[in-house]
Amino acid sequence: MAQKLNSNSQTGTSYSEDWLPIKQILNGMIQLDDGSFVTGIKVMPKNIFILDQVSQNSTIFNLRNLYNSIDFEFWLLIADRPVDIDVYLSNLQLMYNNATDGALRKLIMQDINKANMFMSAEYNVVDTEYYILFKEKRLEIVQKKLHNIISGLASSGIQSTQTSNNDLRMILDNFLNGGDQTTFGAVM
Numbered sequence: 001m002a003q004k005l006n007s008n009s010q011t012g013t014s015y016s017e018d019w020l021p022i023k024q025i026l027n028g029m030i031q032l033d034d035g036s037f038v039t040g041i042k043v044m045p046k047n048i049f050i051l052d053q054v055s056q057n058s059t060i061f062n063l064r065n066l067y068n069s070i071d072f073e074f075w076l077l078i079a080d081r082p083v084d085i086d087v088y089l090s091n092l093q094l095m096y097n098n099a100t101d102g103a104l105r106k107l108i109m110q111d112i113n114k115a116n117m118f119m120s121a122e123y124n125v126v127d128t129e130y131y132i133l134f135k136e137k138r139l140e141i142v143q144k145k146l147h148n149i150i151s152g153l154a155s156s157g158i159q160s161t162q163t164s165n166n167d168l169r170m171i172l173d174n175f176l177n178g179g180d181q182t183t184f185g186a187v188m
Contacts, residue, residue: 025169028162029142032135037142040074040133041149042167044159059156066152072145074134079174080126089115131163131171 021033029039048059089112096108118125132149136142146162153160163171 020172022172025165028164028168030168030172036135036137037139038133038135039142039146039168040131040163041146041153041160042163043130043132043153044161045128045130046158055157059158062152062156063158066149066156069152070149072134072136074132077131077133077171079129079131079171081129081170083125083127085115085119129167129170131167132160133163133171 023031023033025031029037031037046059048056051059092108092112092115096105096112099105099108134145136145150160150162
């Protein structure tokens with residue numbers, strides 16, 4: 001840790017990442033300086049309240065069983081990821097350029113204007129993402145825990161995947177920067 005703190009001593013500037021015990025982010029895991037790993041799963045949201053009562057009760061029962069079966073420390077995180085609709089806007093612009101009917105062009109332009117409005121500073125359009133993270137020293141146990149959580153969620157009808165490097169960087173960026181998106185490059 002002292003080596004990290006002294007890395008910027010020449011400029012007299014210290015950075016948040018100098019204080020973090022992170023060695024690297026690789027294969028969907030954060031490797032810490034002490035050799036342990038922080039990883040987890042990204043949970044795809046599901047609105048169970050649009051399901052019938054029997055399905056709702058089944059999902060809740062299976063989730064309760066999953067949470068009661070977890071015998072290790074874990075963190076439930078909710079993080080906002082800014083939405084990037086540039087590709088969508090480009091496709092709308094192409095459709096607008098190719099449209100010959102005036103009414104169709106008007107409808108497409110309304111969609112373009114609405115999308116631009118949502119992306120303005122007045123609106124903060126984000127995707128809310130859900131994560132279950134944990135810390136473990138041994139890789140074989142990491143894989144077992146990941147499998148158990150993903151299987152448990154699947155039995156509840158909820159899809160999930162292991163966190164990606166990008167997911168973990170976004171989570172760190174959210175916590176280090178108070179949820180503000182950085183555009184100047186990597187935080188770490």
